[in-house]
Amino acid sequence: MILNVDLESDVPIYQQLRDRIVEAIADGVLTHGSPLPATRTLAADFGINFHTVNKAYDLLRQQGLIRLNRKTGAVVTPAVADPPFRAEWTARARTLLAEAVAKGLSAGDILATCRSVLDSFGTTSPEDTP
Amino acid sequence: MILNVDLESDVPIYQQLRDRIVEAIADGVLTHGSPLPATRTLAADFGINFHTVNKAYDLLRQQGLIRLNRKTGAVVTPAVADPPFRAEWTARARTLLAEAVAKGLSAGDILATCRSVLDSFGTTSPEDTP
DNA sequence: TGGCTTGTTCTATAACCTATAGAACAAACG
C-alpha cells in the first residue's frame, strides 16, 4: 500500500494519513479485514513519529472505519453510515459544492466531476452510477 | 444576510465565516457587486474581534471571490475557475467522496445527495442538473 | 522461559495557529 503524504503541506500529517487510508478503503485497496501496518512500522516508513500515526489510527477508529486490537493490530471493519453521519457529511458537502458554484462552475460540470471520481473507485459497481 | 456561526465549534470562526459567505454566494443571496458588511460591523454583530472577520475576508480575497477596497468596502466579484483550482477542488472532493464510500454509501446515493444540494442553490438553473 | 513486537498510556517540549486586544495610519465620506 502506497500512501502519498506531503510532510511540507499545511495540512496536518495525521489528517493526510487518515485521508489517504479512507481513500484506500473507498478504492478497494483496503477491504474488510485488511490489516494496516503497525504504527511504529508506518512511522518509520515516513520518517515521522509513531504518535502521529497513532493519532491518525485513533481518528479512523472514532469514525468506525478500523478496529484496533493488541492481538490483530489495526484492521479495516465494515462501516455503517448512520443518519448523524449522513447529516454531517451533507453539511460538509454543501460547503465544498458551494465553493465550486461560487467559482462559476455549472452544476452539470460539478456532478460530472463527482461521478468521475466515484467511478475511479474500485469498490463502486458501474450500475451504481446512472 | 444571516450567517450561522457557532462560536463553540472546533472549526475556526474565520473559516466558518468564509464557508457561510461562500454558501451565500452559491445560493444567490450574494451576487456580483453585492457589498459585504464592514469588518467592524460584522464583528460587532457576532461579538467577536474584527481581526477575525478580517482574516475571513482576506481568505475570500485570496480565492478571488471578493474584492477589498477602501472606497467600496468588500464587494463580491465574478470568479473564474481556473485549471489549478479545478485540480485542487477535485482532490478535496475525492477525499470527501471517499469518506462516504468507505462508510458504505452507494455511488447513486452520494450523487443524489450532491444533486439535491446543488438544486438547493438559487444560482443553479434546473436544466443544469440532468 | 526469555526476547521481541505491538497497542496503549503517561509526561514534556518546541513550534505554530487561533482569537483577542490595543494602537496607529491613510483614504474616503458627509
Place this chain on the structure above:
DNA sequence: CGTTTGTTCTATAGGTTATAGAACAAGCCA
C-alpha cells in the same frame, strides 16, 4: 473637520501539531 473603513503593526493567552522518551500489558515465536 470628524467619522468610518481598510490596512498594518505589536502583543498575549490558549489551543494544536509534532516530536521525544519512557513505561506497561498482551501476544508471538524461538
